[in-house]
Amino acid sequence: MTSSMFVQHFLNALTLGSLYALIAIGYTMVYGILRLINFAHGEIFMLGAYFVFWGVVLLHLPWPVAVLGAILITALTGVLVDRVAYRPLREAPRISALISSIGVSFFLQNLAVVVFSAIPRQVYRPEWLTKVMIVGKVRVLPLTLFVPALSLVLMLGSIYIVYKTKPGLGMRAIAKDIETSRLMGVPVNRIISLTFGLGSALAAASGIMWALRYPQLQPIMGVIPGFKAFIAAVLGGIGSIGGAVVGGVLLGFVEIMLVAFMPELAGFRDAFAFVLLIVILLFRPTGLFGERLEDKV
């Protein structure tokens, strides 16, 4: 493998990894607070990409406006999903909310088939992101630099919100103990809505950039990235935002490099993340940075 090829693989891995990381943050925040695997998160990711498509093609909005609008609407969708499908089940057994989220996932996926149709759509890509640049011997799309950079900004932003602001303090308090937080005057429902909004906005951003990188929209496009990002969150230690970022980037690197160095394993690429998941759950269920969750007797 030549060094220029390696650089290319490196950039691809960084792009894929940061996209996983953005989705994984949403999983890890929701799981940290509600102990809920939000199966519908992959569909939120898909909706973000489709909303941009709609904004550009049907409403003829300029691309940046469409992107911002789509992120906002997707965030509201995430909040709405929580209000309708998860909030009534807060006191129910945990698996009920999980089944509910599986239901929401299938609902959104098939609603997308009804509304957007199952035909794959081509995405509009602004030219400044897709004009090939040649640096030395390496051919790069500005996209492969833009995606990790923007992801980094968004990740730092969400880490700032969670660790340095008052609503973030509320999120961390609820993650520790929801009942005590309520007694201490934390507006629990509002903070949970905010968490869903923030997580969904990041998923939307990831979906939009995913559609730039792999320019085809399909209603099922969120399923596999969703699962993999969840695995990334488990890998990093669920509940930890830094862990989700590291897990996402790590998973991106492992997938790309595995296929780059062992092309004969390319067909098994999708299974690899799941094998990794089972191995982590076996040997280190708390992931790389997770805190130990004890069973309460």
Place this chain on the structure above:
Amino acid sequence: MNRANATLLNLAAVGCLAVFLWAAGRHLDGYKVQIINLIAVNIILALSLNLIYGFTGLFSLGHAGFMAIGAYVCAMLVLSPAQKEMLFILEPPIWPFSVVQAPFFVAVLLGGLGAAAFGVLIGFPVLRLGGDYLGIATLGFAEIIRVLANNLPRVTNGALGLKGIPAYANLWWNYAWCLLTLYCIVKLVRSNFGNALMAIRDDEVAAKSMGINVFKYKMISFTLGAFFAGVGGALLGNLLTTIDPKMFLFVLTFNVLMIVVTGGLGSLTGTVLAGIVITVLLEWLRFVENPISFGGYEIPGIPGMRMVVFSLVLLMIILFRREGIMGMREFSWKGFLRFFGRGGGAR
């Protein structure tokens, strides 16, 4: 109501079912017969998931994986070596599949056993996990199986799938397996073994402190569930006469989970009822997706609408009637006769 009477009534019910199947096979068209067949297969699958999840409290999302194993093992055994040679155009099938052929019953049984073997294999690592982690790990297992099916062309013929599987799975076979499954699981959950399972479901720590070997019971329940899921998958493969890796997506598990939740977790009666209702509903909803012509006026079909309605139904049940149709109640002849006795005035 003594035991002998109950047995007689059970036999009478089986007799009625046999008459119904005989009549259905003679008088109904192929499509309706196919739906009746699907009901039996779905009931088998849902009963096995109810054993794992409803009675033992193990939230497993791996059904599609077990079904895939059952379906592939069975199909590879009922196809003749000559047929397999025709099908596997890229690479020949591996030994022993390249030479053996088995009768249908044996093939289904081995399909189930194959799934059960994988159940044991996967059970060791994942059954230590609780709740949602178990769900995601078993889902991962099912996805791994699907990717393997796509990438092991000498075992599964890869993405091309297996075609022309002889359609042995007729009404009689399907309902015989369905009754056998029902009988085994009823006997199981009513025994002391079943009590141990339910104790684990209701409070694992308490069960452990009462001296129940939690892991062993979980393992047996999971393996048995995997066995019947494999049987269901084997029958489904024969019913549809063609299988490929795309068939065993997560949506297949979702449909089975839907039946179990609708019927009521921990109610076998509920599972049987919901198996009938959901299967018929799923078929009926196909009409929504096909164009309907209405006095020269064409209403276009809406693709995807079927699953939209279906997932909404699941959401409604989980939000507003979490116990499903039956809760944890079961059918009994005593309750049945009392119900009708009151209506008829014979007290």
